Amino acid sequence: MLNRLKSAAAVFLVLFSLITLSSPKLDMDKLVAFTREKYDEDAVKRIIAWRAMIDNKQQLPEQEKLKLVNQFFNYFEFVDDIRLWGKEDYWATPLEFIGIRGGDCEDFAVAKYFTLLELGIPMEKLRLGYVKSLTLNQFHMVLAYYPTKTSMPLILDNIDGEIKPAYKRKDLVLIVSFNGQKLWLNKQKGKGKTASSSARMADWDNLSNRYSMEQFMSEE
Template sequence: MRASRFIAAMLSKNPVLVLLLSMIFLSAIADPVTKLEGPKIVSALEASYGKRAAKRGTAWLNLMQANTRLSENDNLEKVNQFFNTFHFIDDIKLWGVNNYWATPVEFIGVNGGDCEDYSIAKYFTLLELGVADEKMRITMVKAVNLDQYHMVLAYYATPASIPLILDNIDGVIKPANTRNDLIPIYSFNGSQLWLNKDRGRSVASGDSSRLKRWRDLRQRINTARLKQPKLKLEF
């Protein structure tokens, strides 16, 4: 795709762009009053990606405005629907590497990404909307019908609940026990890693920082925090 090659070239010529956008994003989610950082996010998106990206950023900020009339399930639905409108693009075409985990701002800026980017964006957005970290797990699965690895976001209403699956392949949120096309492999959130020994049974397996790409993403976040000492983002 020409647009993807253009984006990759632009990013390679401007190595601080990713860090800048990550810093702005983290400033926003670290501050409960997201609208205070909203203009910075929109301005950065427009400067880096154009007016359409700025509009997507504005829509995202509006999405993250808490509405006490909405239930947690309502928030799951609106976040899932919002990000599932984005384009699926392989990392190698978009970023020039085989497996890059983008921040939500990067995902919004380029209007696309792969399954990891959908799941990460949904996870961080739901955190901003007040969904507890312990209720969510970013989950690597085997997509049986596609015969390939895939990533989704799982939501647990209670620790013993069958999780609901937020997926970019099947846009309808469904209980995990109805998704026979997905075989869970491992899952993680801000602090914990789980390994799936067999279908339906997961075993805690230490800190999620054991995952290199998650650790790399957090390292980029920590670098942003060093540049912005007032940030108080916690995983």
């Protein structure tokens, strides 16, 4: 299991870098039309609310942005990949997650990650973390926010909606964390060592294409 998590993380180091380096101007008319055609009017409302949050809340303090984004996505429904996508493991883009209004723990964490990046949170302050949930006795994903390089992270989670410092989440054991810059192997809350991997997983290769605003806006 650990090797699979490390492999997935390694691929996302590449994909996140590609995606976050590309920031074409968003065409809301096309985005709304695409959402209406693929989903429904309720999905259109969610997409508009999502983009309004990003456009209008840029000046908030960082921790207020965390609360806003965490609350926005935690209203969504948890749905297993096999039920939603017919696959054991599928990482939805934020557009897919918002369109359907549901997904599993990876989808919650990824949507929060990208949204906070768009709200101006520096990438080095954010990490996606694979953890072992002792309460559920299963692997789980959360988003961690580091106010400084050496500080204890705050945990954004769809299971426990309250943002808490990692030391208060005794129900979680961190295994692997990563962002668009680095991969960390970690078994202690708030601490870890940098790691590298050349592993690749073909299943994830199309994520950057599916979420690239540049490609999306080029569709007619």
